[in-house]
Amino acid sequence: MNKERIELSSGEEYIRLDNALKLAGLTQTGGQAKIAIQNGEVTLNGEVCTMRGKKLHKGDIAVYDDTAVEVC
Numbered sequence: 001m002n003k004e005r006i007e008l009s010s011g012e013e014y015i016r017l018d019n020a021l022k023l024a025g026l027t028q029t030g031g032q033a034k035i036a037i038q039n040g041e042v043t044l045n046g047e048v049c050t051m052r053g054k055k056l057h058k059g060d061i062a063v064y065d066d067t068a069v070e071v072c
Contacts, residue, residue: 002067014055015071017044020062024069036064 004024018033027033036042037052042064044054056071
């Protein structure tokens with residue numbers, strides 16, 4: 001499994017799941033991220049997550065297409 005890390009900017013408390021997938025380069029657009037999430041193709045901390053606006057905080061790990069994205 002590949003791993004990517006997303007660093008939250010100073011003052012940021014969270015990043016939305018769809019934005020995290022796009023920022024990590026796992027999808028080219030937010031629309032692709034939305035479809036993948038709504039189709040149940042993304043897990044968050046080991047459980048399927050279908051909420052594209054789900055807030056990810058430090059320590060959260062999302063997995064899509066054999067790549068894990070950790071929020072730092």
